[in-house]
Amino acid sequence: MNLFYEGQLITTSLTLIFRGKTLRIDDVVVDTGSSHTVISPDVLETIGVTYENGDTIYEAYEIGGSVPFYTKKMDEIRIDSYIMKDFQIDVGTLPKDHSALLGLDVLKQYNFVIDLGSLELYPSMIEKKD
Known part of the structure; x- marks a missing residue:
């Protein structure tokens, strides 16, 4: 699947399905420094x-303090043709201009x-080893 680089961040798109409702999110930051995938509650x-x-x-800790998050199970997360069923994401406030972070939980x-x-x-x- 395609990644995009606008000179600052690497982004991609993903689709979420929650209780039968579908949402496509573009400009999702690919963040290998984030252990979890985080989506803004506003989105x-x-x-x-x-x-x-x-x-x-x-609470997630970042530079400058901590931020509260909650987890929510999505029916599906789709990245291109790859589908993860019953996958938990974190819901929390992100820095301005960011609606979502794709973290290591999905990348792995x-x-x-x-x-x-x-x-x-x-x-x-290469086949993944557990």
Whole structure:
């Protein structure tokens, strides 16, 4: 799948399905420094994702302090033709101009390779070892 580089960040697109509703998010930052995939609550509200009793809440630490997040299970996350079912993402406030971060939890799922020369994201041909 294609990656995009606008001189600052590497981005891609992904599609989420939550309780039968579909949302495509473009300009998702590919962030190998983030252990989890994080989506802004403002973006997710459009398909009915909100905090509910029982959702796990925790704090993520970053430069300048901590930020609260909660987790939500998506029916599916699609990146190009790769589908992850019943996958948990983090929902939390991101820096201005960012709607989502694609983290290592998703990148490791298919042992994705980030090819900076061709600006492509694809699964490794080497079988992943657990």
